[in-house]
Each structure stands twice: as C-alpha cells, then as structure tokens.
Amino acid sequence: MKKVNLTDAFDSFDEQWSPRLAGELNGQEVKLAKVEGEFVWHQHDDADELFFVHSGELTIQFRDEPDVHLEAGEFVVVPRGVEHRPVADEEAQILLFEPRGTKNTGDVDSELTQTAEKRLE
Secondary structure (H helix, E strand, O other), rough: OOOOOOOHHHHHOOOEEEOEEEEEEEEOOOEEEEEEEEEOOOOOOOOOOEEEEEEEEEEEEEEEOOOEEEEEEEEEEEEOOEEEEEEEEEEEEEEEEEEOOOOOOOOOOOOOOHHHHHEEO
C-alpha cells in the first residue's frame, strides 16, 4: 500500500493534458492531470468518467446539455456515450476516475492522445 500526497504528486510533473496514473482499485484507475485551455471533443462509448477538481476551475462542455462548471472540491460524472470537452481558462489540477485502459481522448485520435501510460514517480 502506498499513500499519495496530492500536493507532492501534482508538484512532480508539469505537462498539461498528460494524465499520471496515481492508483488502481476494482478495475478503475485514479489519474492526476494538470489542464489548461481546451481539450478535444470526445466520448467514451463504454466508460463513465469522473472529473474531480483538486485546485483551480474546470468546465465540462456538452453538445446536448448545459455546461458544468466545477471549482475545487467539486466533481461530475460524465456518463458513457456522452460527448464532452473539458476546458480550463487557467491551470487546474484534476483527478480522473475511469475504467482501466480508458483512452484519454475516447473515440478521437489527436495530438493529445496518450499512447503510453505515465505513472507517478
């Protein structure tokens, strides 16, 4: 068992939109990411995705639903199959909870697609 200090974990990397695997439980991955700007529109056909804001602010935009604005300490679950795009006007630190092996850009390939899993050091 390994304890994770979120402040230290976020201090250990600088890259934007490049999630780090921080833990696993019951087939789910806990990932940490620093984000700023706009991500790509995408959906996960077979996976729900939880966005939890540790610091900063994040907006999850939806094509067919009102946007959801999150501040530190808040989260939203995006149901499988729902197209969405995370946006942060300034850097936000977020935790993601999703099934093991979920591609970060879902059904889309882009320059932001992660092909190799990065782990916290």
